[in-house]
Amino acid sequence: MAPATRRELLRIGAAAACLPAMPTALRAQAAPAFPSWVSVPSERLARWTLSRGSDHLRCALANAPETDPARIRVTMLLPRRSSAYDIALATIIETFDRRGISVEFDLINFEQKDERGHYALQEAERTSARLIFAMGSEATDWLWRKAWNTKIPVVTVCSKDPVLLKQMKNYEKGSGVNFAFTSLNLSLDVQIAYLREIRPALRNVAVLVDSQNISAMETQAVPFVESCNSLGMNAFLVSIDKPERAAQELAGVLPPIVRNMRSSDPAFARSLFWITGSTSIFNEIGTINRHAGDVPVLSAVPDVVRPGTDSAVMSIGVSFESNARLAAAYAIDILGERVRAGDLKVGILSPPDIAINFLRARQIGLKIPFRFFELADDVYDPSGAAVRRRGLTL
């Protein structure tokens, strides 16, 4: 038998922690492991029991025994494996736990297949699930198309802006049906307002995006550029076509852009780079910084602000955790019958998650608005070391 990987051991350990009365050796054998398409860090599972489902695409997490009359059932529909979904799931179970809600999450991977999706819906009805979490944009899209009139309330999580995706008409009103949407994106107005606070006379905005990442193009980059231009700015897309050659492509396109910016803005007081949620782009933050010179590089993705110099100077966006917390709060309100899903307007985070790297800020001579500093969840000091993480001073 092959030795267990570190991750598998952690999973087993986490599940075992739920069974304090059992001998250690037995616990390791008895507790099932997560299937390959989902995972939660063991430290978040102290009070949870994992059980396998009827097939390899289904499992359940419960924080109360089946005999508990207060236990409710919630179905979570996932389209595939994603580290973002893992973070969201961990945050949601943590939030339910803190609020003392006895719950069993029935996790079903529908692999973006219709028959599997319908099966998940039937199972939700059969097991009297009180709510469905639609995890990720694909699950949200499928449920919205196939089950918009479901009787079971749906809360979306880790999904892109439903207004830009034409699922909702606006941000001000609820869906009117049994769907409560949340958004992984900040509204464009808010994004631009924050950027203008940093650069009040903002003019040149270069939006870096992976053209192969359709959802990032459609829900982030293109609408952002259009909004900026409608406000009289000179915003434009800088796209790479081959993610695997991102570094080379960026090295080719960035220098002429910076030269162009310098011609209209010699001090770079009215220019910036804006990185959208494309992994291939933000993995090349070092390359971008090298070519951007003193032009501030900011991101909509909090993960791009990191220790050291290979970091965006600041990020203003929504983390998966924050979005999941909002979705959990929506779900708890719906389950508590304090509100109807269709009455909830699109859940957008406010204030956004802000991360600041003062090493980069000093290198490019950028002054940070004090308000942003006070709001920032992650702060890296002038040596590039983390001094505040998740809002807590280290």
Place this chain on the structure above:
Amino acid sequence: MISQASTAWRGSLRLFLMIFFICCGSLLLLVYVGYGEVQRTYPKFVVGKLVAQAQIIRAPLESHLRAGLPIEQFPGFRQFGERIRTSDPSIHSIFVSTRVGDVAFEVGAPGAPALRSLTEQETAPFLTQRDESWLQVFLPLHDRFSTVGALGVTVSRAEIEKALWARFALLLPLSLAIALVCALAVVWIDRRDRSGRWTATLFAAAFLVIAALVLHTLVSIYSEGAQAKARALSNSLRERFEPVFAFALTLEDFEGLTQVFEQYRQLDPDIRTISLNENGIVRLNLDPAMVGKPWRADEGSYEFSSALGGEKKLTVSVILPMDAVIAAVSRSAKNFLALFLGVALISMLFLKLSRTLTRSQDADASENLLTRLTPVFFIAVFVESLSAGFLPQLITAAAQEQGLSAAAASLTFSAYFISFLLTVLPGPQLVDRFGERGLMVAGAALACASMLVMAAPFGFEAMVFARALSGAGQACLLIGTQSYILTHAAAGQRTRGASIIVFGFNGGLVAGASIGSLLVNSIGPSGVFLTGAAVIAVNLLLVLALLPPVAVRTAGAGLMQALASVARNFCETARSYDFWRTLAFVGAPSKAVLTGVVGYLMPLTLARMAFVPEDIGQLIMLYPLGVLAATPWAARRADGGGSSDSILFAGMCVSGLSMLLVGAATLLRTLAPDLLPPDTLAIGAGLVLLGLGHGLINAPVITHVANSDAGRRLGATQVASLYRLLERMGHALGPALAGQLLVLTGFGLEAVSLAGAITLVLGLLFAAIRPRVQEAT
């Protein structure tokens, strides 16, 4: 000889006791009003301080909540809380309340009440909650999605009041000592100089000494409050800047720092400036022009500085102007001035009474009676005027509580005057039947009952009934006083007797409005009515003790004969064009303005303009001061052969213009806010002018009707009596008409302008429509 000495000693003792009690009452009332003022104003300083202190904890707490962590897991609450409590022992407790009302953390003593409603404060920067025991400030706590709880800071009101009272308690023995010295000095002087001119001087000096001490106490309390607030604000700023230096950052890493200062000023507009200084040089300041200059706090301001971390010697200084303290103290000074006027009038009366009682054998009986009569009538009006600053608002609120329109409240005022009129009508018969003293006792009893009903929470209908009772009671007191004057005053004392009515009415209004509107702040409307009931009960005893009983004249004419007489006189005057012109264009309208505009419309509209009861009472008080100032001059002019026609016309013009001024002040100020004086000044000037205008009318109008052809036919007394009766129609109609004007103008001061315009038109009609020459001559 021994008997004479004994009588002199008894007289001196009586004078001493009278002066001592009057001085004591006045000075203690002064201290009480000062204490009431500080109780009302000081909490504002406390609230500002508590908000700043709460902000020290809120910043890290919200940072924790935004990270998605539960309130209960916030580390360091105890350290933060204890640090604040150590620096300010007046804080009873600091606690965090969750959305469902559970207390997540608490430092200090338990027992503070929870926040009553979190919903209310979700959009507010902070909320204050107070009851009899506690004063609390709550700051809402937000995570990224919602309001999750509140941070409360509690101080004990009892502790605050104990500390404040400790400062005022020192003034009590001092007041008693000064009253004792004053009384002894008056007695000593009285034995040498019986003119009494030193009494008023001594009384004024004693009053001023205590007033100065009270003001000094107020200044020192408010100064300490302002300094404590500045210190809390400065500490709060220091806590917010601390992470900058903890993370090895410098101020150069940031922009928008002055926005933080602006936030503080938005929360507390009293802040003059906030400055961040490095080695004594201004680095950041709310005034950008100060940056780079050496730091120097303004003179006449309160400064508190906190040292920040970092290598450079950085300090953050908060400057609060003394203006806030001066404004609070000047309001007290204004209140004291009003109180001084009120108390001085009362004291004058009783000092004079004490002299009369002391030397009763020296004075003639008529003089003696008039001196005894004056305080009795004065107190009756005084009690009635105690509620002048707040009665319309109180009645309107009661009417609205029962689903009636605000204008319905005017019915209550009309009920008073109708009842008054119906009692005055058979006045002579009532005197004949019950005698002057009996009628006055009945009047005082009715007024007392009215006050008791008003003090009880019986609702709107009971208020109408109480006002009707009060109208009848006041009428009985007036009839009794008039009859005493007519029956017992010597021929040469009649004019002086009439002045008792004028002085009693206007002086009573001044004293009542000023004292009542100050008392209502501390004891509430019910307390004022109960005080009024007690005072009028004392007045009843004074009637029995001071006024001689008069034999009841049962043989007088009956009511029917009296009504027949009124009807006969009415017919007789029907042909007197001048009589009716004067009544319709001058007499009745000016009385309608008195009851409708001064007594009803002004307090209501001023309250809607956010004037507090004390200010309303003091503004209303200006009206009788104007009347008192103009009456002697107008009476002399009218008696001295001046044209009463022109005096009355001038009175109508002045009163009409004064009301236009009051109404137009708001409008003009909106158009040119920097050029015109504040509303208060314009309204105050308008009311003084209105009083002057009515002062020009009140006495000359009687002379005028007496000199009309009706007067010549019926006799001056008969026509004056009939005129006074008919004039009261104006009294009764005034509130109802004013109510209509209020509805017409949407309850604005424009209603006063409209009344002014109507008055001017009536004045012009009075001047334009002159009687035929033969009638006039």
